[in-house]
Amino acid sequence: MFESIDMAPPDAILGLTEAFCNDLNPDKINLSVGVYQDAHGRTPILACVKEAEKRILHQEQTKAYKPIQGSADYAVVVQALLLGPDHEIIANRRAVTAHTPGGTGALRVAADYLKKMHSKVTVWLSEPTWPNHPGIFQATGLPIKTYPYFDGATNGLAFDAMLAALRRVRAGDVVVLHGGCHNPTGIDPSPDQWERIAEVLAERKAVPLVDFAYQGFATGFRDDAAGLLRLCRPGCELFVCSSFSKNFGLYNERVGALTVIAGSTESAQKVLSQVKACIRANYSNPPAHGAAIVTTVLNDPGLRRQWEDEVKQMRDRINRMRKLFVETLTRKGVKADMSFITRQHGMFSFSGLTQSQVQTLRDEHSIYIVGTGRINVAGMTEANMDRLCQAIAAVVNS
Numbered sequence: 387m388f389e390s391i392d393m394a395p396p397d398a399i400l401g402l403t404e405a406f407c408n409d410l411n412p413d414k415i416n417l418s419v420g421v422y423q424d425a426h427g428r429t430p431i432l433a434c435v436k437e438a439e440k441r442i443l444h445q446e447q448t449k450a451y452k453p454i455q456g457s458a459d460y461a462v463v464v465q466a467l468l469l470g471p472d473h474e475i476i477a478n479r480r481a482v483t484a485h486t487p488g489g490t491g492a493l494r495v496a497a498d499y500l501k502k503m504h505s506k507v508t509v510w511l512s513e514p515t516w517p518n519h520p521g522i523f524q525a526t527g528l529p530i531k532t533y534p535y536f537d538g539a540t541n542g543l544a545f546d547a548m549l550a551a552l553r554r555v556r557a558g559d560v561v562v563l564h565g566g567c568h569n570p571t572g573i574d575p576s577p578d579q580w581e582r583i584a585e586v587l588a589e590r591k592a593v594p595l596v597d598f599a600y601q602g603f604a605t606g607f608r609d610d611a612a613g614l615l616r617l618c619r620p621g622c623e624l625f626v627c628s629s630f631s632k633n634f635g636l637y638n639e640r641v642g643a644l645t646v647i648a649g650s651t652e653s654a655q656k657v658l659s660q661v662k663a664c665i666r667a668n669y670s671n672p673p674a675h676g677a678a679i680v681t682t683v684l685n686d687p688g689l690r691r692q693w694e695d696e697v698k699q700m701r702d703r704i705n706r707m708r709k710l711f712v713e714t715l716t717r718k719g720v721k722a723d724m725s726f727i728t729r730q731h732g733m734f735s736f737s738g739l740t741q742s743q744v745q746t747l748r749d750e751h752s753i754y755i756v757g758t759g760r761i762n763v764a765g766m767t768e769a770n771m772d773r774l775c776q777a778i779a780a781v782v783n784s
């Protein structure tokens with residue numbers, strides 16, 4: 387059976403991390419990984435998470451299975467974080483939430499549900515998008531199309547082209563939108579642009595799927611949900627895939643959520659029953675620990691304040707690095723305007739570096755960047771900034 391199979395291609399980003407680990411240069415810099423790093427290059431456990439874990443360890447009575455969709459109190463905190471606790475959708479019980487293994491799990495359950503119940507739909511992805519998006523939807527056999535997103539001339543949003551493509555979407559098609567901190571570009575629509583996107587999707591009767599992996603990493607929890615809230619019109623239908631990998635630092639606990647918003651309580655319950663059928667045939671029920679942490683922190687006023695403060699520290703550090711990066715590049719005389727980087731959000735930016743520049747940075751300077759030029763700003767520190775910008779100047783100006 388196994389003699390004739392071919393090797394699968396290595397994951398583009400994880401493969402780079404492997405090469406980084408094998409690099410003997412003590413001054414090597416990794417801007418390719420998708421995790422937050424602090425000023426010492428560490429990916430820390432948040433203090434509020436450690437405290438919640440102590441409480442959970444003390445109070446936990448059983449390791450019995452969770453329900454297929456996870457705990458009900460987790461669903462309550464997830465919906466309140468997304469929509470605000472007083473939203474009409476919550477009051478009218480139009481939303482249902484399943485705890486999934488990470489944001490990836492949420493996307494895959496959504497894809498399975500779509501394939502099972504609405505197999506004729508096309509899924510629309512931004513071009514470019516997180517490289518796992520096509521893989522997840524293709525795995526279920528759903529057809530995929532793309533809409534333009536990045537304008538290389540301005541290093542901004544290709545808004546007119548994006549809207550023009552969305553105007554061609556068929557009724558019932560699913561349009562995947564990044565809720566904020568677009569990965570890989572760092573470019574988010576403005577509030578007015580979100581309003582226009584919401585209008586067009588409503589006109590087309592398209593169903594948004596908001597991939598919300600970085601809530602709190604752009605400007606703050608409520609502000610970051612502004613785009614999502616514009617899509618949440620009376621009677622709307624949509625999917626939200628949450629991830630708590632980044633904003634709780636719970637990468638390896640695999641904690642995320644699929645929230646489906648339907649037109650009525652009855653429809654929401656029917657959808658949940660089908661979502662549960664998909665989960666049952668996949669991983670049966672979710673792992674408990676990460677969701678217990680998220681629920682404990684969000685339900686305790688003191689831990690919640692601490693969490694908001696710790697996320698703010700991560701956000702502020704990233705924004706400081708964006709500024710320092712652009713200032714240092716200018717000081718090093720880089721012959722390219724990279725000021726757009728301070729206007730982008732979250733951990734990632736499209737740097738505008740070409741594939742061959744990226745290769746030279748890796749081969750000659752031990753600086754690891756994804757081939758598309760996507761950089762993880764959180765990999766920058768006050769300590770490595772000078773060397774990084776010196777190398778970029780050498781490569782860009784040559």
Ligand code: PMP
Binds near residue numbers: 489564597
């Ligand atoms: N969506 C996007 C846009 C992401 O960047 C990521 C994480 N890289 C995810 C989803 C999935 O996150 P998780 O680790 O929670 O599965």
